[in-house]
Amino acid sequence: MTLETLNVWAQILDEPGTSPWHARMVYPVNRASMSVLEKLSHAPRVRELGMQYSRGWDESIDRRKGYFEVGSRVNGSWKDVILQGPHFTVATPFAKQPNPTMKNNLDWTELDLEALPADFIPRTSYQPNRSGEVDYDADYGTWEMPNGTKTPVRDHYRLIWRQMASTTGNRTMHTAVIPPGTTHISFAAGGTDVATLLDVSGMWSSLPIDFLVKVTGIANLHVSFVDRLPAIRGTAVHEILRRNVARLVCLTEAYAPLWNEVMDTPWTPESPARVAAERRQLLVELDALAALSLALTADELCTIYRTQFPVLRGYEQTDLYDANGRKVPQEMAKLYRKGGKDGMAAEDLRWTHPQSAVEYTFEFPFRTFDREEDMREAYARFSAMLERDGQILATEV
Structure with missing residues (x-):
């Protein structure tokens, strides 16, 4: 263990000015990972961007105070929505919704993004209580704007994340943008x-940042931690990154104003990426864009993927996609692996989504993807584009 290594750890995890001798420990598994951490330690920080934070609702304390109560409902307005962690995942605000039975924390159903109505609002298991002594709407908090005025937190689009980090899952940092009106559990x-x-x-939806969160071993992602995560400022990849995020996040009309600020065409239901293969490709491109903005090489990006994301890598090696880019359901994939194309009848290729009740017919050929190959391709494409345009990344200046 060298003083230089300890200094990198202090820069990543601790407050500015912390002595390397007092640095909290990081858990890289090889020298390549340590090289990545060193580069990340020199990047700008989220705290430099002037973001504000909201405490959100505390699932235990605020429920006891009477701000909300347990109950399954599909509300007609985002102002009555209280989101929980499973509702969203990486760059996906509509991942699952709780079943009306609310048996346990696994009693959720994956949402059908292809069939998502423009005015979709997810089912929730917590409902606002506006009849008690506390004020549900006023007590949620305000943010101070640059002109000095204060506005309700709920008037803004916000970036939420799951507070409890799962280092053993396919991803550790689960984060998504939520629309104005809604409230949520956690920060x-x-x-x-x-x-x-x-x-x-x-950035938070990319593998380089997920890698950093994973190797720190921090299980509870408080504001003090995410405020120290690497950020990008003044780099040439911003526009592409923003457009990718918009295509992943803006799945309903509640996101139309956000879409219209960064895209050239007005939002329509056909605007976002809804098919699994296309969404996967956009995420892969976020990985490459983040790596470029942080001055990581393609080899370093692939190394942290190969060594730090075994669950995600396992999914990538086994998930099947059909000719239209839809992810093949597990039971159908089992039949295909057992008998191949010739071992499947026409009815075996029809599947009804459990949430939307829409029947889909899957088409051959089925295929898998190679994430390392796709990340390298995206990295090379964006790198060549930047070189062609004569642009230099801020982290390289």
Whole structure:
């Protein structure tokens, strides 16, 4: 263990000025990972972007105070929505919704993004209580704007994340943008311009940042931690990154104003990426864009993926996609692996989504993807584009 290594750890995890001898420990598994951490330690920080934070609702304390109560409902307005961690995942605000039975924390159903109505609002298991002594709407908090005025936190698009980090899952940092009106359990960031919000969302949805969160071993992602995560400022990849995030996040009309700020065409239901293969590709491109902005090489990006994301890598090696880019359901994939194309009848290729009740017919050929190959391709494409345009990344200046 060298003083230089300890200094890198202090720069990543601790407050500015912390002595390397007092640095908290990081858990890289090889020298390549340590090289990545060293580069990340020199990057700008989220705290430099002027973001504000919201405490959100505390699932235990605020429920006891009477701000909300347990109950399953699909509300007609985002102002009555209280989101929980499973509702969202990486750059996906509509991942799952709780079943009306609410048996346990696994009683959720994956949402069908292809069939998502433009006015979709997810089912929730917590409902606002506006009849008690506390004020549900007023007590949620305010943010101070640059002109000195204060506005309700709920008036803004916000970036939320799951507070409890799962280092054994396919991803550790689960984060998504939520629309105005809604409240949520745990913390959120925002109170800044849309461009900055999308920049941070894109970075937090990438493998380099997920890697950093994973190797720190921190299980509880408080504001003090995410405020120290690497950020990008003044780099040439911003516009592409923002557009990718918009195509991943803006799945309903509640996101139309956000979309219209960064895209050239008005939002329509056909605007976002809804098919699994296309969404996967956009995430892969976020990985490459983040790596470029942080001065990581393609080899370093692939190394941290190969060594730090075994669960994600396992999914990538086994997930099947059909000719239209839809992810093949598990039971159908089992039949295909057992008997191949010739071992499947026409009815075996029809599947009804459990949430939307829409029947899909899957088409051959089925295929898998190679994430390392795709990240390298995206990295080379964006790198060549930057070189062609004569642009230099801020982290290289």
